[in-house]
Amino acid sequence: xxxxxxxxxxxxxxxxxxxxxxxxxxxxxxxxxxxxxxxxxxxxxxxxxxxxxxxxxxxxxxxxxxxxxxxxxxxxxxxxxxxxxxxxxxxxxxxxxxxxxxxxxxxxxxxxxxxxxxxxxxxxxxxxxxxxxxxxxxxxxxxxxxxxxxxxxxxxxxxxxxxxxxxxxxxxxxxxxxxxxxxxxxxxxxxxxxxxxx
Amino acid sequence: xxxxxxxxxxxxxxxxxxxxxxxxxxxxxxxxxxxxxxxxxxxxxxxxxxxxxxxxxxxxxxxxxxxxxxxxxxxxxxxxxxxxxxxxxxxxxxxxxxxxxxxxxxxxxxxxxxxxxxxxxxxxxxxxxxxxxxxxxxxxxxxxxxxxxxxxxxxxxxxxxxxxxxxxxxxxxxxxxxxxxxxxxxxxxxxxxxxxxx
Numbered sequence: 001x002x003x004x005x006x007x008x009x010x011x012x013x014x015x016x017x018x019x020x021x022x023x024x025x026x027x028x029x030x031x032x033x034x035x036x037x038x039x040x041x042x043x044x045x046x047x048x049x050x051x052x053x054x055x056x057x058x059x060x061x062x063x064x065x066x067x068x069x070x071x072x073x074x075x076x077x078x079x080x081x082x083x084x085x086x087x088x089x090x091x092x093x094x095x096x097x098x099x100x101x102x103x104x105x106x107x108x109x110x111x112x113x114x115x116x117x118x119x120x121x122x123x124x125x126x127x128x129x130x131x132x133x134x135x136x137x138x139x140x141x142x143x144x145x146x147x148x149x150x151x152x153x154x155x156x157x158x159x160x161x162x163x164x165x166x167x168x169x170x171x172x173x174x175x176x177x178x179x180x181x182x183x184x185x186x187x188x189x190x191x192x193x194x195x196x197x198x
Numbered sequence: 199x200x201x202x203x204x205x206x207x208x209x210x211x212x213x214x215x216x217x218x219x220x221x222x223x224x225x226x227x228x229x230x231x232x233x234x235x236x237x238x239x240x241x242x243x244x245x246x247x248x249x250x251x252x253x254x255x256x257x258x259x260x261x262x263x264x265x266x267x268x269x270x271x272x273x274x275x276x277x278x279x280x281x282x283x284x285x286x287x288x289x290x291x292x293x294x295x296x297x298x299x300x301x302x303x304x305x306x307x308x309x310x311x312x313x314x315x316x317x318x319x320x321x322x323x324x325x326x327x328x329x330x331x332x333x334x335x336x337x338x339x340x341x342x343x344x345x346x347x348x349x350x351x352x353x354x355x356x357x358x359x360x361x362x363x364x365x366x367x368x369x370x371x372x373x374x375x376x377x378x379x380x381x382x383x384x385x386x387x388x389x390x391x392x393x394x395x396x
Contacts, residue, residue, distance in 0.1 A: 102300030145343020157335040173371040
């Protein structure tokens, strides 16, 4: 039954994209009760992960990261990403999914929908404010850059840097993306170079 | 003759990677004088671009960007990237090359070598200092994230943002990557939140 649900979900996600598919309509298509899908996969996010054959679901990781304090999210997000992608058991299925999405437009649509709804939108909700969605998009884009250059292409020095080094190098940029340079420097001037009191 | 050189270069680049192949050995392999390769392709970088069937070579674009002032490099790099990738004549071949590299390990090796030597190393040379290569790697990684999320996956809101919006959203993060939060806040404390004089 689980395999039937997965097959139906895979097909519908690929044809219609992540957002359009409802748990209810999937249950109808698979000829099962919606509660059974929840029982097997927990949520649409869980089903999405199963469809992508992931053993680690980045959306679930982000959801738990967002429960912590926002202030430390940049370094926590980097560490969670590096831990998940560095470990072969979780990293290889992720890499396979991303490689497949790069080659297959239908899978790219699926991955895009998941990234938008489960990562950009959730982060934007948590951030709040007028430009929250742009900042959330840039944040996810920068983490995507880490996936692309460190894992997909293995560009040095990123490919060999430790999690600590990445936190040191990329952490400040991610903080700037979330909170803006103004909040750190408190000068209201992005280009301020003058001395400032701590 | 140009086609022969290209065929030999494509084969050797794919097998040996960008760094290992010399113009001299390529000339010998193709049975031509090295000067003829320079005549047709200008440089190893130009030959690399031709091999990737690019009409716009990101390495050449970066080289000319690095001739300008470093201070404005983040916004100039974003604008050049968006201009090149948004235009179908230059963007589609780039997208094709990146998609191919995502699927083909040999092409990924080729792209990786080019990114390391022609982008990360050149930027690091220009930046100078102990952690220049890490900062250059993170900078290229962030621009790679823009390619990955805006062009390869078309994740919103990044896919629909204007160049101005991307400069506003991602520019400060790229400045932080190149120059560090310390240089802007001048407090020596990354986490400073107190008031500061401009």
